[in-house]
Amino acid sequence: MPIEGWHGWDDYAPFYDWENARTVGRRDVPFWRALAVEVGGPALELGCGTGRIACPVAADVDRLVGIDRSAPMLARLRRRRSRRGLGSRLHLIRGDIRFLPFAPSSFQLVMAPYGVLQSLLCDRDLRETLRAVRTVLRPGGHFAIDLVPDLKNWREYEQRVSMRGRRRGSQTQVTLVETVRQDPDRRLTHFDQEFVERRDWRSTTHRFSLSFRTLSVRQMAARLRRAGFAVRSVAGDYQGAAWHPDAETWVVVAT
Ligand SMILES: C[S@@+](CC[C@H](N)C(=O)[O-])C[C@H]1O[C@@H](n2cnc3c(N)ncnc32)[C@H](O)[C@@H]1O
Structure with missing residues (x-):
C-alpha cells in the first residue's frame, strides 16, 4: 500500500502531547486565538488532533468544528473537551480533510495549523483539499495555513x-x-x-x-490561486514578522 499522510497518527496519539510539550508547545496558540476573534465563526480546524489549538480557540468563537481522520487523536480531544466543559462549543467529526462533509459556505474561518497540509503527500490530495476548503468557506471568509518549512x-x-x-x-x-x-x-x-x-x-x-510533503511558499501560493483563493498575507512567524526563506514558520492567510 502506498504511504499516505494520514498513516501513523493513530499510533502517535498517546505520545503527541508528550512530544509537543517539548517542541512547539503553545507558541502558536495566541496567533490562532487572535485570528478567530478577528474573523469570527463559524470556524473549522483541519486536522484538529488532540485539541492543542481547538480547545483554546473554542472559547473565542461561537462555533468551532474540528475534523480529523484519527480516532485515537479525537478520543484524546473528546476527553480534553469534557474536562474543559467545551461540549456545546466544539463539535468533532471523524473524517478526511480531502472530502469535507459540510454544506457550501458553512464557515467564516478555516484553519490549517501546524503543517497539516503537509500531510497531503501528492498534488492531487492538496488540490482536492483546497477545492473542498474553497467550497465550505463563505465568500470573503479566511483560510489560514501554518507550514513547517524546514x-x-x-x-x-x-x-x-x-x-x-x-x-x-x-x-x-x-x-x-x-x-x-x-x-x-x-x-x-x-x-x-x-x-x-x-x-x-x-x-x-x-x-x-x-x-x-513540503512545498515552497511560492508553490503553495500558486496552488491556492489555482483553487480560487487570493493570498492576503505571508508571515515568517506567529507575530506577523515579514516572511523570508529561512523563516521558522510560514503563516499564509488567504481569502
Ligand atoms: C500535526 S497534527 C496537528 C494537530 C493539531 N492541529 C495541533 O496543531 O496540535 C496533524 C493532524 O492531522 C490529522 N490528519 C492527517 N492527515 C489527515 C487527513 N487526510 N484527513 C484528516 N486528518 C488528517 C492527523 O490525524 C493529526 O491529528
Whole structure:
C-alpha cells in the first residue's frame, strides 16, 4: 500500500502531547486565538488532533468544528473537551480533510495549523483539499495555513535518541528514537519513530512512521490561486514578522 499522510497518527496519539510539550508547545496558540476573534465563526480546524489549538480557540468563537481522520487523536480531544466543559462549543467529526462533509459556505474561518497540509503527500490530495476548503468557506471568509518549512532541510540520521522524559503524573519514562529519511524528488520527509516506554523493569516499544510533503511558499501560493483563493498575507512567524526563506514558520492567510 502506498504511504499516505494520514498513516501513523493513530499510533502517535498517546505520545503527541508528550512530544509537543517539548517542541512547539503553545507558541502558536495566541496567533490562532487572535485570528478567530478577528474573523469570527463559524470556524473549522483541519486536522484538529488532540485539541492543542481547538480547545483554546473554542472559547473565542461561537462555533468551532474540528475534523480529523484519527480516532485515537479525537478520543484524546473528546476527553480534553469534557474536562474543559467545551461540549456545546466544539463539535468533532471523524473524517478526511480531502472530502469535507459540510454544506457550501458553512464557515467564516478555516484553519490549517501546524503543517497539516503537509500531510497531503501528492498534488492531487492538496488540490482536492483546497477545492473542498474553497467550497465550505463563505465568500470573503479566511483560510489560514501554518507550514513547517524546514522539514526538507533536516539532515538525515538513523536511530538517534532525540527526546527523553517522564510522562506527566506518572513514573513511566519515555524515549524517542528517531530516523529521518529524505526523498527530495517527491519533496517528502519520513520520520521513523520508536517510542520506548519504561516502567519498573518493563519496556514496550511502539514503532510507526509519519511522512510530510513540503512545498515552497511560492508553490503553495500558486496552488491556492489555482483553487480560487487570493493570498492576503505571508508571515515568517506567529507575530506577523515579514516572511523570508529561512523563516521558522510560514503563516499564509488567504481569502
Ligand atoms: C500535526 S497534527 C496537528 C494537530 C493539531 N492541529 C495541533 O496543531 O496540535 C496533524 C493532524 O492531522 C490529522 N490528519 C492527517 N492527515 C489527515 C487527513 N487526510 N484527513 C484528516 N486528518 C488528517 C492527523 O490525524 C493529526 O491529528
